[in-house]
Amino acid sequence: MVTAADGATRAVTVARLVNHLRRIGWPLQPSRSAYFGCRETGGILPWSPHCLVLHVHADDQHARPPTGPEAVMVSIDNIG
Numbered sequence: 001m002v003t004a005a006d007g008a009t010r011a012v013t014v015a016r017l018v019n020h021l022r023r024i025g026w027p028l029q030p031s032r033s034a035y036f037g038c039r040e041t042g043g044i045l046p047w048s049p050h051c052l053v054l055h056v057h058a059d060d061q062h063a064r065p066p067t068g069p070e071a072v073m074v075s076i077d078n079i080g
């Protein structure tokens with residue numbers, strides 16, 4: 001979960017995260033309720049691409065741990 005230290009709204013926090021993650025190489029594309037993108041990882045070990053989902057809308061019922069209304073859920077995995 002990500003929240004803005006300056007108390008920004010969820011929409012502002014999402015925009016900041018999307019801009020930052022795109023600048024560092026995540027090819028995020030918008031969908032109805034999230035931004036999604038996968039990228040190759042480098043290094044000496046072979047890895048499958050890592051995928052990131054930035055959830056735009058709150059789903060507090062499924063959030064772990066429980067968060068405030070301005071928190072943004074970000075998921076990263078390499079299963080796919």
